[in-house]
Amino acid sequence: MPEAMRLVTWNINSLRLRLPLLEKLTTHLLPDVVCLQETKVPDPLFPAEALRELGYEHLHYRGMKGYNGVAILSRHPLEPLPDMPDWCDKEDCRHVAAMVHTPQGSVEVHDFYIPAGGDEPDPDINPKFAHKLAFVDEITDWFSARSSARTVLVGDLNIAPLEHDVWSHKQLLKIVSHTPPETQRLGRLLDTGFVDAMRHFVPPEEKLYTWWSYRNRDWQKSDRGRRLDHIWVTPDLVPELSGMMVIREARDWASPSDHVPVMLDLSPP
Structure with missing residues (x-):
């Protein structure tokens, strides 16, 4: 019987800076697929060789200098999806998508980094917030117009x-x-056709966070978190949901990201 596919999503907040943390994560969890956000590295400087040494032989990434950037790292073959939209006509490296060809079947994976939106929640006076709302609207329209099967949507959705x-x-x-x-x-x-996989395991009435601000000196004591990172699946994958974990301890690793990784296991029924 094929083994489970283990997928992790993580806003790593600078891939090159936190390569040692990714190595630690890989050693601890042995994921098959890792979806990263805020890689902050232009494509010519992407550390492909170092990632292949960690076992991720298949890579699909889009990056730019200093901010944004997304990447899918995989032990299984990747087939990048063609003709992906340029959301809001900005070319700001916030989405990559690929077919992951696993022993138990192929899975379509979308890795998103949705704009944070600035500080003022008024699109009339805050262009960043207007961009965020327009970005989500465009994604929604796009998924509404297509039929998705065996699809996983992950990322820092902010x-x-x-x-x-x-x-x-x-x-x-x-x-x-x-x-x-x-x-x-x-x-x-x-509602375009997904199930919140994290809340499949943790009921909505229970607290669930993936992000704690750097401003909190003792993040564990105050525990003023938010769930900004998500894993969604199409209904046909729900029978394969076999495990989920928020890796809270990663918030205490050396020079951590303010986000922690989220892990999902998919097992054939």
Whole structure:
């Protein structure tokens, strides 16, 4: 029987800076596929050789200098999806997609880094927030117009949609990442044909976070987190959902990202 496919998504906040942390993650979890966001490295400087030494022989990435950037690292063959949209006509390296050809069947993987949106949740005065809303709208329209099967959507979606995806629903309702214009849009995107795989394992009434601000001196004590990182699957993959873990301890690793990795296992039924 084919083994489970283990997938990890992680906003690594600079791939080259945190290569040792990726090595640590690889040693601990032995993932088959790793989807990274905020790699912050232009394609000519992408550390492909170092990643292949970690066992990720198949790579698909888009990057730019200093910010953004996404990458799919895989032990299994990758087939990049052709003709992916240029969201909001910005060419800002926020999406890569590929077919991952695994022993138990091929899976379509989309890796997104949705814009953070700045500080002011008003699209009329904050172009960054307007860009974020338009970005989610475009993704939603695109997925609505296609039929998705055996598809996984992951990434730093920069929105904590549910009440218990933030440390204080009441206090964060007017804070970018948890405002109604964002959470409602993310709900519409989910409704294009996906299941929230993390909440498949952790009920909505339980707290679930993947991000803790660098401003929190003692992040564990205050635990003022948000669930900004997500893994969604199409309904045909739900029977294969066999495990999920938020790697909270990664927030205490040396020079950590402010996001922690999220792991999902898919096993053939």
